[in-house]
Amino acid sequence: QGKKAVIGVSIPSATHGYMGGLNWHAQQAITRLKATYPNLEFVLATAGNVGKQVNDIEDMVATRNIDALVVLPFESEPLTSPVKAVKDAGKWVTVVDRGLSQPGIEDLYVAGDNTAFGRVSGEYFKANLKSGAKIVVLRGIPTTLDNERVDAFQAAIAGSGIEILDMQHGNWNRDKAFSVMQDYLSKHKQIDAVWAADDDMAIGVMEAIAQAGRQKEMWIVGGAGMKEMIKRVMDKDPQIPVDVSYTPGQIATALEVTALRFVSDTPVYGRFIIGSTLITPENAAQFYFPDSPF
Amino acid sequence: MSAAPERVDAPVLELVDVRKSFGPIEILHGIDFALHAGEVHALIGENGAGKSTIMKILGGFLAPTSGAVRLDGKPAPYASGAQAEAVGVVVIHQEFNLAPDLTVTENIFLGRELGGLFLDHRAMRAGTQALLDELDSPIRPDSRIRDLPVSDRQMVEIAKALARKARVLIMDEPSAVLTHKEVEVLFRQIERLRAQGVALLYTSHRLEEITRLADRVTVLRDGAVVRQAGRGELTEDGMATAMVGRKLEDIYPPKRHHAGAVALEVRGFSVPPLVRDISFTLRRGEVLGISGLVGSGRTELAEGLVGLRAATGEILRHGVPVHVGSVREAAARGMAYLTEDRKEHGLLLDKNLTDNLTLSTLARFGTVFIDSGREEAALTRAIGEFDIRAPRRDMKVGNLSGGNQQKLLLAKTMLGDPEVVIIDEPTRGIDVGTKSQIYAFIDALAAEGRSVIVISSDMPEILGLSDRVLVMRHGRIAGELYGERLTENAVVRLVMGTNEQTSGSAAHV
Amino acid sequence: MSDTTRPDTARADLAKQAAAAPSLTARLPGLSALGPLLALILLVALGAYLNENFLSAGNVTNVLARSAFIGMIAVGMTFVITSGGLDLSVGSMAAFIAGVMILAMNALLPTMGVGVPLILAGMAIALGAGLLAGLGNGLLVTKARIEPFIVTLGTMGIFRSLVTWLADGGTISLDFAVRQLYRPVYYSGLFGIAWPIIVFALVAIAGQIAMRHTRFGRYCEAIGSNDKVALYSAVNVERIRLMTYVLLGLLVGLATVMYVPRLGSASGTTGMLWELEAIAAVIIGGTALKGGYGRVWGTVIGVLILSLIDNILILADLVSPYLNGTIQGVIIVLAVVLQRSKSSA
Amino acid sequence: MSDTTRPDTARADLAKQAAAAPSLTARLPGLSALGPLLALILLVALGAYLNENFLSAGNVTNVLARSAFIGMIAVGMTFVITSGGLDLSVGSMAAFIAGVMILAMNALLPTMGVGVPLILAGMAIALGAGLLAGLGNGLLVTKARIEPFIVTLGTMGIFRSLVTWLADGGTISLDFAVRQLYRPVYYSGLFGIAWPIIVFALVAIAGQIAMRHTRFGRYCEAIGSNDKVALYSAVNVERIRLMTYVLLGLLVGLATVMYVPRLGSASGTTGMLWELEAIAAVIIGGTALKGGYGRVWGTVIGVLILSLIDNILILADLVSPYLNGTIQGVIIVLAVVLQRSKSSA
Numbered sequence A: 001q002g003k004k005a006v007i008g009v010s011i012p013s014a015t016h017g018y019m020g021g022l023n024w025h026a027q028q029a030i031t032r033l034k035a036t037y038p039n040l041e042f043v044l045a046t047a048g049n050v051g052k053q054v055n056d057i058e059d060m061v062a063t064r065n066i067d068a069l070v071v072l073p074f075e076s077e078p079l080t081s082p083v084k085a086v087k088d089a090g091k092w093v094t095v096v097d098r099g100l101s102q103p104g105i106e107d108l109y110v111a112g113d114n115t116a117f118g119r120v121s122g123e124y125f126k127a128n129l130k131s132g133a134k135i136v137v138l139r140g141i142p143t144t145l146d147n148e149r150v151d152a153f154q155a156a157i158a159g160s161g162i163e164i165l166d167m168q169h170g171n172w173n174r175d176k177a178f179s180v181m182q183d184y185l186s187k188h189k190q191i192d193a194v195w196a197a198d199d200d201m202a203i204g205v206m207e208a209i210a211q212a213g214r215q216k217e218m219w220i221v222g223g224a225g226m227k228e229m230i231k232r233v234m235d236k237d238p239q240i241p242v243d244v245s246y247t248p249g250q251i252a253t254a255l256e257v258t259a260l261r262f263v264s265d266t267p268v269y270g271r272f273i274i275g276s277t278l279i280t281p282e283n284a285a286q287f288y289f290p291d292s293p294f
Numbered sequence B: 001m002s003a004a005p006e007r008v009d010a011p012v013l014e015l016v017d018v019r020k021s022f023g024p025i026e027i028l029h030g031i032d033f034a035l036h037a038g039e040v041h042a043l044i045g046e047n048g049a050g051k052s053t054i055m056k057i058l059g060g061f062l063a064p065t066s067g068a069v070r071l072d073g074k075p076a077p078y079a080s081g082a083q084a085e086a087v088g089v090v091v092i093h094q095e096f097n098l099a100p101d102l103t104v105t106e107n108i109f110l111g112r113e114l115g116g117l118f119l120d121h122r123a124m125r126a127g128t129q130a131l132l133d134e135l136d137s138p139i140r141p142d143s144r145i146r147d148l149p150v151s152d153r154q155m156v157e158i159a160k161a162l163a164r165k166a167r168v169l170i171m172d173e174p175s176a177v178l179t180h181k182e183v184e185v186l187f188r189q190i191e192r193l194r195a196q197g198v199a200l201l202y203t204s205h206r207l208e209e210i211t212r213l214a215d216r217v218t219v220l221r222d223g224a225v226v227r228q229a230g231r232g233e234l235t236e237d238g239m240a241t242a243m244v245g246r247k248l249e250d251i252y253p254p255k256r257h258h259a260g261a262v263a264l265e266v267r268g269f270s271v272p273p274l275v276r277d278i279s280f281t282l283r284r285g286e287v288l289g290i291s292g293l294v295g296s297g298r299t300e301l302a303e304g305l306v307g308l309r310a311a312t313g314e315i316l317r318h319g320v321p322v323h324v325g326s327v328r329e330a331a332a333r334g335m336a337y338l339t340e341d342r343k344e345h346g347l348l349l350d351k352n353l354t355d356n357l358t359l360s361t362l363a364r365f366g367t368v369f370i371d372s373g374r375e376e377a378a379l380t381r382a383i384g385e386f387d388i389r390a391p392r393r394d395m396k397v398g399n400l401s402g403g404n405q406q407k408l409l410l411a412k413t414m415l416g417d418p419e420v421v422i423i424d425e426p427t428r429g430i431d432v433g434t435k436s437q438i439y440a441f442i443d444a445l446a447a448e449g450r451s452v453i454v455i456s457s458d459m460p461e462i463l464g465l466s467d468r469v470l471v472m473r474h475g476r477i478a479g480e481l482y483g484e485r486l487t488e489n490a491v492v493r494l495v496m497g498t499n500e501q502t503s504g505s506a507a508h509v
Numbered sequence C, D: 001m002s003d004t005t006r007p008d009t010a011r012a013d014l015a016k017q018a019a020a021a022p023s024l025t026a027r028l029p030g031l032s033a034l035g036p037l038l039a040l041i042l043l044v045a046l047g048a049y050l051n052e053n054f055l056s057a058g059n060v061t062n063v064l065a066r067s068a069f070i071g072m073i074a075v076g077m078t079f080v081i082t083s084g085g086l087d088l089s090v091g092s093m094a095a096f097i098a099g100v101m102i103l104a105m106n107a108l109l110p111t112m113g114v115g116v117p118l119i120l121a122g123m124a125i126a127l128g129a130g131l132l133a134g135l136g137n138g139l140l141v142t143k144a145r146i147e148p149f150i151v152t153l154g155t156m157g158i159f160r161s162l163v164t165w166l167a168d169g170g171t172i173s174l175d176f177a178v179r180q181l182y183r184p185v186y187y188s189g190l191f192g193i194a195w196p197i198i199v200f201a202l203v204a205i206a207g208q209i210a211m212r213h214t215r216f217g218r219y220c221e222a223i224g225s226n227d228k229v230a231l232y233s234a235v236n237v238e239r240i241r242l243m244t245y246v247l248l249g250l251l252v253g254l255a256t257v258m259y260v261p262r263l264g265s266a267s268g269t270t271g272m273l274w275e276l277e278a279i280a281a282v283i284i285g286g287t288a289l290k291g292g293y294g295r296v297w298g299t300v301i302g303v304l305i306l307s308l309i310d311n312i313l314i315l316a317d318l319v320s321p322y323l324n325g326t327i328q329g330v331i332i333v334l335a336v337v338l339q340r341s342k343s344s345a
């Protein structure tokens, strides 16, 4: 297996906490794999928008002669044709997290489960709130994946009698979430729980609640497993009873499995769905990575 | 009192009982006024009398508040300057009306470019060259207006107007920034147009020009016509008296000859690329004139002296070498410069009088905070001292009449109380009445022991004011004249570079 | 002689009028100037109508305190724009300063311990970093003579990527104990008024005074109006220009000092699009984008308008949240239509 | 007569001097104008040095084709900026047009069927939408007389939120079969040159000609230089201004026509920050932000510089990807330093 292989990695840039974690895991995995397998070479590109990501992929094919592409699509639809073009050029394709809009293009699919992410959260709300309870929701940046999560959440709480007072976009951003939550708190006298849908947003939400002195009234569920949040869950913080995993480490898994394809004869085709689990004080320890920036 | 010969032919363009107000203030009070074909009509009056306003109304750039503008006896069919041009009524504005980023050719043909779908650059360039040749001007058609000195810009304005094939040509102080030679060229063009039957309206503060050109003179005072006269009916004195409303004495102050210690010495001073190796001294209480052709480098020299242009050489104040790298340093050394280009370098046209007046000496108006009371007091003083006619104190300077802008600029320069003051074209566009005030002012400066350098293209002014005259040619000093030898003839010969021995007869420059 | 009397009285009239000093129309801000104020009042009325909590102390405090960061920056931006400049880098600069400040405080923690000195050291570092960042922009604009748009577009990318790099793609968080101590700087206040509001108010007042009553402000307007004239009038054009960028940098530093205690963290997304908001506030407030005329109090109103729009959109369930941007855009344009009379005059 | 000859030769000398000196600097593009070109050449050299495939047909095609969108928009932006305007809405406008175009094509599909007429209908709709969007901006600027910055900041938010709303927060996708038919418009070409490159080249050439050799371009410069003067010279200032925005809208429409076949979809993030890139390209290319002087070929170079920077960053694993922004910023500033001589002159 002395043959040199170049693996291109295209991921969104670290524009919010979760993506920051994903970037970190990607770089860690690359460093690790490079050390282990000297014949592997990696080209990492991060993109701030769809167009840039497509450019990056084109550039990798045209100038770096990649043998494999590991891609976390910024958006599914627009990346489908460009990734298909890579596949058609005979390259190995690993798709991470967000599936392409056309099935069967990728050789390997490693993904979190956005529907499960929303569903698991919703089920927790349903189980822990009485009928007539009032909650508020913070949404991410308007995207398909945000829609998937929110739809699954709403489906999960359907029929529970839980009332969603408000759903506004916090853009997966602490500052925006902080001000949206401030406004929620001014607007609604009674809020029993908050689905912040993301741990970055949950931090902003917590601050807004603390400022209003209403910590006792409501609990918050974020998501994605930021280390500070997991810590709180471990420490049984009543404000953050649980978290929902959506591990940024999936990129590392994808890279490792892809690398195997070039350093051994292990057949690695297939789909690896890393489900979203409810992180509770009991299982929190296994989701806790204190060294990750996320 | 008005007694002008009645014309039998119908006027081409006419104002009937025109009034004009800006806000609550009426500037023109019922003007009646007519222009005839083949005739030069001169409009004269003090600064702020309303000449430019009348011209703008005639040219469609302003609408009268009441009264009528008639073209060929019918209400003028235009509502804008552009429409007026289309029917042959063309204005040369007192303020330059050129786009600074465009070239000479582009400006001259702006709005009426040649060519079909694509511009015919060659034809426009040739047309421009032809116009400029006709005006005997060395300006290159491809120069950007931004890079041209004011006099050249004025020539471009004139060329632009000539290119318009006017029936009525209205000229607002076209000669103010020109030298005698260029004025001659302008006059030839005016005479040619008059012969072709164009109706011309002309204004200038140089009364000898009026005497020479005008077939008919209308005198304006404070927005009302006070006198109309035919050719030869009014002497220059008579015009001045009619304009000002009182008799004018000799406008030049008597010469003094009591220069004191050397206040400024300049040695081997060069301002690249044109000005080379200039040396001269300037004493306290002395007025030093600098004469020369346009482009001889006078402005460059002055700007070099006050640190506005990179220069080499030595400047000594009171015998001590000083470094002058910026206007601030110049000011700290008691030196000030009044620019010839008041629109681009002198005044903030969209700021009010106070802001402009105190801009260069703001440090004197309060320590941490600006003392606006003191500023207002300074303005009141300046208005009195320089006879600045502003309808409102808080108006934009750009709305002041041209001459009043110049007066404000003078007031601004003098506010710094400079010991050495360089004045570039001090009386451009200033009326005769105020001129004598300014001359008296310059004289008073010298009498107080200050040193004044006057750069002027106005020969009588240079001769009337200066104790000593430096003549520049091609960026060098061509000669120095004082005492007995300071005569118009001598200056002219140096200006032109004519050999001192050839006793020429060059009367006009 | 009768014909000379009329002009003479006319002249006397003119002189009297001129002597009567700044007339009424100039003293009162005039309709054009009142435009943004009117828009603000309408917005407040709309907010109060839509939600009874809108005028509650809590909501008012929230809105004002949130406006403080952009507000301080926008006041600095007013000077930059007035003198004919522009600064696109402020948002990234804030993120960068916040990152540097937090890292420095965390690093100093072992030696200095949790205490007020550490907080003060952090503040000094933030202000120092702001000063240096502004100086960098200013020097590139004045000494290297590059278009401000390009300089600050470049430094915008640089600051943004530096903070992402410092944060290793993630978030830089202030030590928990330090944060607890620092928190009150955002959340607490004096006489019931939150600190950010107080600081913003002081900055705004100082800015207004600086613009109207000091040489610096006068020079900024002069330079923006015509820098050649300013140069010929012995104004140190380069230094004033440089100072506007340094001042803005300092104010970004100050904004960061107030921002960090709020969430105690900085990341690559901190201060995203603040530059656009700050510039918009300045322009809505009536300062000319081309320079030459600055109105600090207008900027303050602009900032308030922008943050009120957000607040109202959340307080009122008008439409799909997807359409928030539409309403925002419409209100911004309308707010400026109210001062249209200005440019059409 | 002898004494008049001397002065005349003197003047002739002067004229000669005057003619000799500036012509060199003015006629030839001069160092200032060559600055961006130089930067471009240096970048190409750097790229070729870093990677042998850099100059391969494939890579060159990629870089040029993807520059086409911003490129066409930037050409339009050159006219807007030259005449003293600004348009911040182009990126959102592109997203909006793409959304409308795709929805319309999907809606027409059942009646028209998959075929060239459907594609043509889609193109017509895109161009029509672009025209209307540009007209809207233009009318607000010229008729309502609002600062272009504010108008287009407002419409930027409006277009962006409208497309998000149309997409219901997600992505609007072109029907798969239609996409297959439409794809070649981006990916295929003529004589081995991709369509986007051809269209961009045509737009650039037409733009350069329009700027230099038609009344429209001349008037844009005149208006940007001094709109009063233009007005006095019988230039229909409002109409020309309006036309610049309409032209830009049309070019955004054209860019969208080329963009949709590439990705086949539109969402709230489509065209994000294109406005900044387009404006940056225009300024890097040497057009003055204050208007009065436009240089279309400079804009093209600016666009190429910007997209080469991205390309080169992928070629070389220089540093942490977090620092890409730093390198980008530094290169942008450096590219403009090369034309510094201009402003310092």
Ligand SMILES: Nc1ncnc2c1ncn2[C@@H]1O[C@H](COP(=O)(O)OP(=O)(O)OP(=O)(O)O)[C@@H](O)[C@H]1O
Pocket: B022, B027, B045, B046, B047, B048, B049, B050, B051, B052, B053, B054, B094, B389, B390, B391, B395, B399, B400, B401, B402, B403, B404, B429, B431
């Ligand atoms: N737009 C304006 N707003 C207010 N006042 C104005 C405006 N335009 C002109 N004025 C005033 O009208 C008066 C007449 O100005 P005008 O320019 O016609 O004078 P003028 O006779 O041409 O003087 P000068 O010889 O100095 O050029 C002046 O007092 C001037 O300040």
Ligand SMILES: Nc1ncnc2c1ncn2[C@@H]1O[C@H](COP(=O)(O)OP(=O)(O)OP(=O)(O)O)[C@@H](O)[C@H]1O
Pocket: B146, B147, B148, B149, B150, B151, B274, B292, B293, B294, B295, B296, B297, B298, B299, B300, B301, B340, B457, D018
């Ligand atoms: N910015 C500029 N760009 C190009 N040439 C210039 C510029 N400024 C001045 N010149 C040229 O420099 C020469 C000297 O001009 P300067 O203004 O010093 O002459 P001057 O003797 O003061 O003439 P004037 O009577 O016009 O004031 C002229 O040939 C002029 O065209």
Ligand SMILES: [Mg+2]
Pocket: B051, B052, B053, B094, B172, B401, B402, B403
């Ligand atoms: Mg006048």
Ligand SMILES: [Mg+2]
Pocket: B298, B299, B300, B340, B424
């Ligand atoms: Mg001169």
